Amino acid sequence: MTVTAPPATRPAAGGPDLTRAALSGRRRFTNHLATAAIWAAVLLAVIPLALVTYTVISKGGGVMSLSFLTEDIPNSYRRVGGGMAPAIVGTLLITGAAALMAIPLGVFGAIYLNEYGKQRPLARVIRLMADVMTGVPSIVMGLFVYISWVLLVGQQTGFAGALALACLMLPVVIRSSEEMLRLVPEELRQASMALGARKWKTTLTVVLPAAISGITSGSLLAVARAAGETAPIIIVTGIVFSPNWNLFDGSNTALPAQIFRNASTSFPAAQDRAWGAALTLIVIVLGFTIIARFISSRFAIKER
């Protein structure tokens, strides 16, 4: 007859109790407190986002109509009605022109950093300065373009706004494109070189196409941020009340500038237009952001 062992009981005799219940009350309390604080931080970030979204949709939605999108801006803040067509036209033209300038230049800059400069001192300086340039306040960029372009040609134009936005987009495009080029596997470059292609041909026909989806989505995010920039637009593009399709002649306007002007007044009609413009702007910005997210999730190079 073997003696049956008593049913296993924990803790084993002599061993320390390692269960959670053995934690001292103070330690357990601190842990719970910290966990609660972390959850509270997340909630604190959600609240303003939810409130802003709700207010813009409810107030902007009340103003939104086809005529709001197609009519001219009233030249008196007091007047009820009117629309934001000139600002929508301005935003699309100015942001589009800025993208046409900044994206190609930015991508070539990224090619320099990732394919040629690598870890050389000059490339490191450019990389650091591109990061610093991302932090340059948009108002300073507005002043810079005012001095070096508006004073030069003698008038405020939509193109001046595009220049300012391009300066703001450039470093963002450079850094995000560089990240994407870095993900392209080295084997692709080696295979292309082994087939006799020179470096520039390799870069343009093999490396760039491999990274193009990431570059596109990064650039679209930069465009979305630029579309919401206000300060430089106010300083360098002036103001118009009916659409101006010519970027190079005459003042222009954009949605952010209209939101700012109308928000600073105390007239309810103008404030309504500000909310409508805000809703329009958010839809445009979110549109860019969603397209960017879609492209990057659908066509991304798998990180290795």
Added chain:
Amino acid sequence: MTLTNKTPASRSALAQRGGSALGDRVFSWWTLGTGLLVLAILGLILITTVREAWPAFDAMGPRFLTERIWDPNPATGEAIFGALSFAYGTAISSLIALLFAVPVSVGIALFLTELAPRRLRGPAVTVIDLLAAVPSVVFGLWGILVVAPAMVPVYQGLHDLLGGVPVLGRLFGPVSSGRNFMTAGLILAIMITPIVTSITREVFSTVPRADKDAALALGATRWEMIRGAVFPHSFGGVVGAVMLGLGRAMGETIAVALVIGGATNISANLFAPGNSMAAVIVQQFGESTGTFTAALIGLGVVLFAMTVLINVLAQTVVRRAEARMKGSVA
């Protein structure tokens, strides 16, 4: 005979399809040129703005930075341009913003790296991305028309509660309107949270798995693990993230211009209206001429110098922290 003729021809065709040597050189110079564009723009900003602001610097001398009076159109005598009260407004609103944004950002970053269940991580990241995507002017619009009026009773309550306390009470002085330093700071806090969060999160995610597991294996609770393993490792990087947030807060123009109140004012009272350097430029640039314009551009120069300085320092700190991290993993 035909063979020997053919070989060089096909070789040259191949060489052509591979691209020409000249193309290589042109291409590398061209990409270098676009890379140098960044340095050129930064240099040009400094040169052109300093030159254009010179009349104001010349007229005011060092008083441009130490004078608290800003009077572009005086009834008698010469115009006075002193940036001190605007610099004060910039500093105080940015500090309030950091005070609120840093704990929240660190909390969210911890949530994303240590705490969040897998299915909540995606939505939480989306919230931060969306917060970053909202244009600053929309926050300004919301701030001036919704937040400022709604906060007046709260400020009033704080004033009634704490206004009598000896030193602290001076911070919570009488409330004149909802547009003041405090509201500006709160709106700025919302706007810098995404950038501080994303960098802090990157830094936290470089903490070696082994360190965290070691802390847990020694019986640490999750919070003790965060305090003992995560924080010491990432202190430098978090400091860098905070500085980047500070740079953003100082340069933010439009939202602040809408909610800070637009008064030339130095006051310990957080509920008093004031103004910031960036906001003054955008508010007064349209109506300025001559030395007045030069003085506004001068504010831009000061702002540029300060943000570049802060950003260079912050980037260096973040890079050093990340490099050390990578070294310790390897």
